[in-house]
Amino acid sequence: MEDVFDMKPSNDAETAAMESMLENYPKGDIVNVKSFVNSRMDNPTVLPSGIVTMHPFSAVIHPDTITPNMFDNMLICPIIDPKNELTDETFKGFENELLNAIPQYSENPPRVCGICTNGTNDGATWSAELGNGFTGVFKAIGLDGRSTKYFIVTRAGAQLAQQDFKDTLNRSKTTFEQVMQGNNKMYNSAKQIAKRNTRRVAYSTAYALNVQIDAEPDVPAFVSELFIAEPRRATGHMTAMSSLKQSSHDGDNVVAVFHDIVPSSISQRMTMVYAGLYHGIEMFKMDNNGLDIGRPASTGRNLDNALASDSTMQQRCKGVVWEGRMDDHHPELHPNAYGKINGSFLKEMGQLGWRQEGVANRQTLIPVLLKISNFDLKR
Numbered sequence: 424m425e426d427v428f429d430m431k432p433s434n435d436a437e438t439a440a441m442e443s444m445l446e447n448y449p450k451g452d453i454v455n456v457k458s459f460v461n462s463r464m465d466n467p468t469v470l471p472s473g474i475v476t477m478h479p480f481s482a483v484i485h486p487d488t489i490t491p492n493m494f495d496n497m498l499i500c501p502i503i504d505p506k507n508e509l510t511d512e513t514f515k516g517f518e519n520e521l522l523n524a525i526p527q528y529s530e531n532p533p534r535v536c537g538i539c540t541n542g543t544n545d546g547a548t549w550s551a552e553l554g555n556g557f558t559g560v561f562k563a564i565g566l567d568g569r570s571t572k573y574f575i576v577t578r579a580g581a582q583l584a585q586q587d588f589k590d591t592l593n594r595s596k597t598t599f600e601q602v603m604q605g606n607n608k609m610y611n612s613a614k615q616i617a618k619r620n621t622r623r624v625a626y627s628t629a630y631a632l633n634v635q636i637d638a639e640p641d642v643p644a645f646v647s648e649l650f651i652a653e654p655r656r657a658t659g660h661m662t663a664m665s666s667l668k669q670s671s672h673d674g675d676n677v678v679a680v681f682h683d684i685v686p687s688s689i690s691q692r693m694t695m696v697y698a699g700l701y702h703g704i705e706m707f708k709m710d711n712n713g714l715d716i717g718r719p720a721s722t723g724r725n726l727d728n729a730l731a732s733d734s735t736m737q738q739r740c741k742g743v744v745w746e747g748r749m750d751d752h753h754p755e756l757h758p759n760a761y762g763k764i765n766g767s768f769l770k771e772m773g774q775l776g777w778r779q780e781g782v783a784n785r786q787t788l789i790p791v792l793l794k795i796s797n798f799d800l801k802r
Contacts, residue, residue: 428456428458436464437465452479453476453477454673459719460771463724472723473684474682475717476488477670477679478678478680479675479678480598482599482678484597484602485592486593491582492665492683493580493585494581494663495617495664496579496664497578497695498621498657499561499661500659502629502636509634510571515792520631521558522744525553525794527552527800531548531549532549534549534616535584535613535616538616545643551624555798557577558625558794559792560634562789573791580620584613591609602678603667619644623656623657629657640655667679683719683720684718686717687718693707693709694706694707694709694718696719696721697720698722698763700756702761703789704787705785706788710778718772722761722762745794745795745796753795754798755798756795
């Protein structure tokens with residue numbers, strides 16, 4: 424095995440995952456693989472998460488590098504509540520409205536082929552979809568232990584746009600340099616339409632729940648008639664869960680592929696870490712955008728979980744809806760679906776630049792009302 428990993432495999436599954444990754448590239452086309460506290464390498468058929476792979480600009484991109492969640496985003500939008508009147512009770516009884524607000528799969532989904540005709544503006548209409556994500560209301564308890572702030576939180580992407588880009592990689596040998604030059608229309612369009620879809624999902628969520636968030640017209644949208652307004656999209660704090668960025672390694676310019684890692688080059692002092700729907704989202708205030716190449720976007724998805732008890736799942740499923748629901752069990756709601764924010768996780772966040780002094784530097788967002796994806800539902 425090439426000596427490009429900053430970690431050594433601890434078991435046969437990790438060895439197989441590392442070897443599978445290296446098989447995708449000729450020798451020298453992966454110059455470094457950096458792992459983080461949220462790394463998961465227990466499934467050799469799936470590209471590991473919680474890692475950053477670094478490649479020479481001249482390397483040809485292997486299609487498997489573009490994972491299904493490559494263009495996923497998480498968006499947090501404060502709900503406008505000037506009189507501080509919102510409570511958890513405000514959102515009770517809105518389960519059906521949320522369930523029907525956004526389909527998991529749209530009949531006219533966001534994608535690049537046939538939609539983004541010039542890489543900037545749409546050439547046809549499309550409808551937002553949730554895909555393999557979630558959307559709904561989260562709350563944050565104030566430092567006084569009493570005041571509460573509410574947010575619309577959405578995680579979504581554009582699966583067919585990702586597939587469109589991946590298909591181009593299958594048809595032609597595209598290098599990282601060609602993508603990073605900024606004029607790769609397919610890559611740029613896929614990334615942008617995924618962001619726009621996430622914003623549209625968030626806006627539709629707020630509209631269905633009859634709450635107000637900051638929003639704007641989705642200007643690139645196609646409108647068939649002169650006096651028809653563009654769809655609206657939410658604004659807020661957005662984080663790309665995975666991405667491609669120019670970086671450096673041993674003094675050489677490289678392209679870094681971030682898998683479930685947020686690049687530190689992105690100027691965001693507040694880092695969102697998704698810990699699963701059971702535990703919520705942790706917000707960390709960082710120094711100087713972090714002290715390493717990146718920081719975790721989640722605590723890491725665990726591959727296998729024993730079934731939780733019926734009582735645990737029934738309790739957790741309150742205020743959670745999904746299409747095609749048959750019972751109260753959903754893998755995303757399991758207490759161990761994601762890694763916990765424990766001492767080792769907090770220690771690494773401190774090493775990455777989290778200011779641990781003071782309770783104001785960390786906050787938890789807890790789900791109140793959610794629509795989540797049904798992983799068994801097919802398009």
